[in-house]
Structures are given as C-alpha cells and as structure tokens.
C-alpha cells in the first residue's frame with residue numbers, strides 16, 4: 001500500500017510539472033520551419049502572435065550554414081471572405097546577425113497565409129506557410 005501511495009504521489013507531481021510546462025510553451029511564441037529548394041527556412045516569434053504588431057525573425061540555412069547575404073521579404077495575406085476584403089502586408093526583413101527580422105502587422109484574427117521570398121546569388125526561392133491567430 002505504501003508503494004502505491006508513493007507511485008500516486010510521483011504521478012501527481014509529474015502531472016503538475018507537465019501542466020506548468022504547457023503554460024510556459026504557450027507564452028514562448030512559435031517557430032515554423034520548412035524547405036525552399038536547397039534552403040531551410042525558419043520563421044519565429046519570441047512572443048505568441050497577436051492581432052497588431054509582431055516581431056518576426058527569419059533564419060535561412062543552406063547545408064547547415066546560416067545564409068546572411070540574402071534579400072528576404074515576408075508577405076502575409078488573407079483571402080477575401082464574406083464581408084471582408086482581401087488584406088495583405090509585405091515587409092522587407094532586415095539582416096541582423098545570423099537572422100533577418102521585421103515587424104509584421106496582422107490586422108485581424110484568423111488564418112493568415114505566409115510567403116517568404118528569398119533572393120540569394122541571383123536565384124529566387126519561395127517558402128509557403130500559414131499561421132492562425
């Protein structure tokens with residue numbers, strides 16, 4: 001019986017930590033990653049995305065190395081919906097260290113399509129994704 005009590009205690013404490021970790025991850029923002037040709041594109045926000053201004057970081061890697069000399073543009077758009085016109089925003093991302101960074105404004109909640117246009121050594125790449133907020 002003592003053993004069972006011990007086991008239940010450990011499980012309870014375990015659940016407590018799992019719950020706490022969940023809270024932490026939801027306040028940590030998000031990261032999404034994918035391929036655009038030979039490039040691995042990652043975009044992230046240190047904070048959860050909100051309606052309004054968001055600082056978004058883009059990292060581009062090729063063969064495991066950071067690509068720091070590309071032209072990077074981030075476009076978010078929402079297709080026309082009943083009672084709502086098409087909306088979009090295009091931002092040129094500014095290189096900072098190994099990343100590119102920019103302020104992106106989402107004007108409403110819902111699903112936003114995300115396109116990241118990259119120009120590197122005269123070649124063009126496109127990464128497509130989406131976010132929900």
Ligand SMILES: [Cu+2]
Pocket residue numbers: 078081084108109110
């Ligand atoms: Cu909308």
